[in-house]
Amino acid sequence: MSSREAAKMGDILANEADLLGMIKEYLKFEEFEETLHSFEKECKRKGKLASKPRGNTLNDSKTRVIQVHFDFLWSSFDDGDHRVFFELWTENIPPRVKDTDAEAQGLEFYLYIHFTIYPLRRHPVGHDRAEFEERVSFFKQYLETRGEALSQTTEFLPYYALPFVPNPTVHPSFKELFQDSWMPKLRDKLEQFLSVILKPSNSPRLMTLYSRRAGKEATQQLQLQLAESDRRITSYVRKFNKMQADYHNLIGITAELVDSLEATASGKMVRQANCGTNKHTFCQTCNKYGVHKCGTKRMLEKNARTKDVPMLPSLDYEKLKKDLIEGSERLQSLLLQALRWRLTRSLPGEQRDTVLQAYISNDLLERYSTKEKTVLHLMRSPNEIVRQYMARLINAFASLAEGRVYLSQIPILLKHLTETLRKEEKESLTRENVLVALQKLSLRRSQQTAMIADDLIGWLVDELQDSDCLSDYNLEYSAALLMNLCLRTQGKKCAENAKHVLKVLTDLLGHENHEIWPYVNGALYSILCIPSVRQEAREMSVEEILRCYIKEENPNLNRQIEFIIKQLNSAEEEGLESDDEEEEDDNDEDLMEIDIDREEVLQPQHRELSGESLLTTEYLGILTNMTKVKRKPTPLPQPAADEPLQRPVTPSSHRNISVGGEGSLPHSRYNSRPPTRSGSRPSTVDSLRQSIGG
DSSP, X not given: OOHHHHHHHHHHHHHHHHHHHHHHHHHHHTTOHHHHHHHXXXXXXXXXXXXXXXXXXXXXXXXXXXXXXXXXXXXXXXXXXXXXXXXXHHHHSOHHHHHHOHHHHHHHHHHHHHHHHHHHHHOTTTOOHHHXXXXXXXXXXXXXTGXXXXXXXXXXXXXXXXXXXXXXXXXXXXXXXXXXXXXXXXXXXXXXXXXXXXXXXXXXXXXXXXXXXXXXXXXXXHHHHHHHHHHHHHHHHHHHHHHHHHHXXXXXXXXXXXXXXXXXXXXXXXXXXXHHTTHHHHHHHHHHTTOOHHHHHHHHHHHHHOOOOOOOOOBOHHHHHHHHHHSOHHHHHHHHHHHHHHHHSSOTTHHHHHHHHHHHHTXXXXXXXXXXXXXXXXXXXXXXXXXXXXHHHHHHHHTSHHHHHHHHTOTTHXXXXXXXXXXXXXXXXXXXXXXXXXXXXXXXXXXXXXXXXXXXXXXXXXXXXXXXXXXXXHHHHHHHHHHHHHTSTTGGGGGGGHHHHHHHHHHHTTSSOGGGHHXXXXXXXXXXXXXXXHHHHHHTTHHHHHHTTOOTTOHHHHHHHHHHHHHHTOOXXXXXXXXXXXXXXXXXXXXXXXXXXXXXXXXXXXXXXXHHHHHHXXXXXXXXXXXXXXXXXXXXXXXXXXSOOOSOOOTTTTTTOOSSOTTOOOOOXXXXXXXXXXXXXXXXXXXXXXXXXX
């Protein structure tokens, strides 16, 4: 037998002995004494060797190490040596326990408090001030890092003030910490926790191996269940979109019928053509959902009679503004939420107009304030919820025509918004609300000018370059904002980097979200009026790229692309508009969306006031509501469905214009696809560029 064969045979025997040893270890662990005796007897008869359990020596060694660390932990706990204690804590407590287990996180928090106040408990009067300040600094560092996760928990919230209290021993909020019973209770909790976490495992190796295999199989089963759940979700989303389409059809027809009822009540003749336009769709949808004609009629008559709506109580706005600036972060969040709800949940018409006029006339956002810190500075709050709820309130203001006028008169607003847009995480709700608010504000020329000056166009182009990382909702508003800015002469100066802009826009035409097509086409049509951009587009073979997107099933899109190609091949010089003209493009349209109130992260605690009850209980005022006759919106001329957009719009107002064919719906973050990573969607444009050498 060769040396290689001998080595191989040795490995086989060693593995066999190891396996027999594991079986023996398991039988012994489960106390199968008779079976174990028979097993050992038969192994001996067959000349099989069973290895001795290897775990005992290892466990004994590990137990000794743990016991040493255990002793050091207790001595450092009793002596107040925080550095030694937390070094051993980090070394011995598994990260998955420290970072995810609520009990471990709570215990760690109280341990930091114990070591911070240790000098005060030991020497209440003559303690070393420098040592105490060093421990306070150590505690502060923890609160700003690992401890930040507990800042929204009621149990721990009061202790975040501990580093800022000069003498905690006399402060009523911390009285419990200095009672004789507090430290022994903490010690008991620590002992129970360590006895479970640091207990060495005595499980036999055979059981450990089986557990790992079972865990792998369970993971595979869960993955299959997840795939099935995804399939069902896709089906439900499709059904939801269909129901939403039917709902929008009914809303339009209902409005038409209400107008007809009002005309009949005032003695005017109703033209049959008006009521019968969508008769087939109306009947079909009503039958589908079991809506009877008589029920519909009663509903319409009720709507027609509903004219008088109550006004909401007046508020003390000076007290409100003071608490928004000086109150706790939780109070700030609750007030911002309540003020937004008053605006978004009020009835459209006189009630909502009165609420908005009260906010404006009492200067809620302090546009005229000369103070160093105003309500708008909450956009820079260290608390994410405060920033998010401030952004939501601004978005609600921007959703109303008079609100946009008010916001456009606040000089520092755009600086705050664009700063937040660039700093917040991509999937942040704060960032999303800021983006949507900016898009709505871009209906006004003065705001367009300021955004262009702040190089928002360059930022948007870079953002849209990685469009697969954006939700459909963010993508739609980013594209619409870019188009609004590109319609201006100043905005067309993006021609300085024309190649980059043209590539991003033509790539977007291949995106699966067809709702962005009108905005992408509008931006393309606008910048191609500049000769230098047209020249760059010809060199990039943009016409060939555009023709790839012409499809028989979408005549509107085809016509828009033809308009863009015609502009591309035009020989006209750039037609300059006057950017100095004072006229605003905003057509006074209200654009309030339900998305502003979705995914509320702030929930009231037991017996805590919130919403309208908070406002009317704590901030009731006298005669601060101001009524104002609202001017009727002046409709701006809309292009035909087959022409590119040439006036500023926002997705909320453009929902009735669909270039994606019948049945396409406006995207919300709540019915859109989840964001996909870059590269998941094949790019027709990239392959075309390669074939034409571009």
